[in-house]
Amino acid sequence: MAKKRDEEAPLTAIRLALKDHAVILEPFVNQVSALPVDDQLEYYFVPMQHMSFYKPYYRPGQPFKNLKLVNYQRPAIALSFYRKHKYKMDRNVGPIEAMNHLKERRDELLNLSMMGPLSQGQQDELRQTDTLLRTIRQEPEGYQFCLSNYHHYYHYWYCTFRYFEDEEKTQNSSDNEHLLKHTERVKGQVHERLNIIFIDPYYITRQVPYDNKLIDRELETYPHKFRNGITTLYVRKNQ
Secondary structure, X not given: OOOOOOOOOOHHXXXXXXXXXXXXXXXXXXXXXXXXXXXXXXXXXXXXXXHHHHHHHOXXXXXXXXXXXXXXXXOEOEEEEEEEEOOOEEOOOOHHHHHHHHHHHHHHHHHHHHHOOOOHHHHHHHHHHHHHHHHHHHOHHHOOOOEEOHHHOOEEEEEEEEEEOOOOOOOEEEEEEEOOOOOOOEOOEOOOOEEXXXXXXXXHHOOOOOOOOOHHHHHOOOOEEEEEOOEEEEEOXXX
16 A cells, blocks of 8 residues: 655755755845845745755645646746735525524524633624524525625735746746645744745846847847947847
8 A cells, every 4th residue: 555645844954955055035136126025935045056966855736735846847047926805705605504604604603602701793694594594484485595705804925937848948938836835823823924036146146028029138249338328339249
């Protein structure tokens, strides 16, 4: 019988390696947008020459729950981050499912009442829950129900990155991935999750044209540059 694969990566050991591998990126200095500032988000930038060290943690199709190699084998030449409010909504909720939800909430409030007095808002919610349970039982077809986590405000960070598709570094493309974040405290515990974003240390410091014409590399072949107004003259000797 095959042994079940571990679902948790050894974050302590990985953080030790990251002390030597990770680098700091800065907007304007590097090709990166404003960096996320979020206590629930832990992320590191690692130059691509260290990528092989993290190969044992790369498991496509069955990733670790607490570690994400955001762009393994696709080191970034430019990065941007944005936050997205993710939610779901189920309008096909029947009376039985709705009553089960109400019962669970009522039981939760009753358990709280055994530990100490409920707040006024909790008392009102408990009364409303009992009233709704009775009326839904009597007239289940008289109500409509839906389930949604919209007002729980689950915000996720996304990373958009550009990378070279070929070894010659002549074609570039872009992709995006959501980032893992530390989960909320459950019984005093914090489930830590970290993200590793691989970068091309050379091209992360300079612009790469989107049109794949390699203009930047052509202009680098001109050793002499003379700027006049909004135009620069580039000069090189004939071969």
